[in-house]
Amino acid sequence: MADAAPKPKSKKKLMVIVIGLVVVLAVAGGAAMFLMKKNAATDEDGEEAAAPAAHAKHDDKNPPTFLPIDNLVVNLADPGGERFAQIGITFQMADSHSADSLKTNMPRVRSAILMLTSQRSSEELLSRDGKLKLAKAISDEASRTFGIEPEDEEDEDEDAPKKKKKKRKAQPESPVQGVLFSSFIVQ
CATH class of the missing domain: 1.20.5 (Single alpha-helices involved in coiled-coils or other helix-helix interfaces)
Incomplete structure (x- = not known):
């Protein structure tokens, strides 16, 4: 016990x-x-926090509206025609009114995106630069639905056309603030 x-x-x-x-x-x-x-929190206040702010427009009073579209499957311009891309795109719009306007014209915009993408090769789309150029071309095409003609990149490189640009009417700012890829698959 x-x-x-x-x-x-x-x-x-x-x-x-x-x-x-x-x-x-x-x-x-x-x-x-x-x-x-x-x-x-210390890292966010440092250099890394400044980099994203430089790329995105941020307005607390009028936040952007995001307009996703259905994924697109496109045959690419590679020899043999055996390569294709599946692309998911989201438009960053200035406001909901412009998003509604773009949504109304979506069949035309989707067709333009298919045409723009089908002209590129898989090698071009696999590079970061190629994706950026495609995003710029898509943004320019979407801006056309609002009656805004984008400036040609070739004109920016030459001195003589710069003088002509000053004489042209200033284009209003496009409500298409950006083209974001939500998915990008090349096969």
Whole structure:
């Protein structure tokens, strides 16, 4: 009977040790999480936070409207015609009114996107530069639905046409703020 008395004390000691260990681990985990969040906030205030702000227009009063369209499957201009691309596109629009207007003209815009993409090779679309050029061409085409003719890139390179640009009427800013790829598969 002398052995029965120490067992409950042993279990109590073990339980106290386990609970203490759990509390210490919880406090250590909380401290680690706090320090990681503090470091992340410091990084966001540094150089990395400035880079995305330079690329995106952000207006708290008039946030952009995003207009996704159904994925498109396009045969590419590769020899043999065996390559194709599946592209998911989302338009970043200035407001919901312009998004509705673009939605009304979506059959024409989708057709233009198919034509623009089918003129490119898989090699061109696999490069970042090729994707950027395609996005610019799609944005220009979508802007045409609002009566805005984009400036030709060739004119920007030559000095003589720059003088002509100054004489032309200034185009209104396009409500198409960007073309975002939600998926891009080339096979």
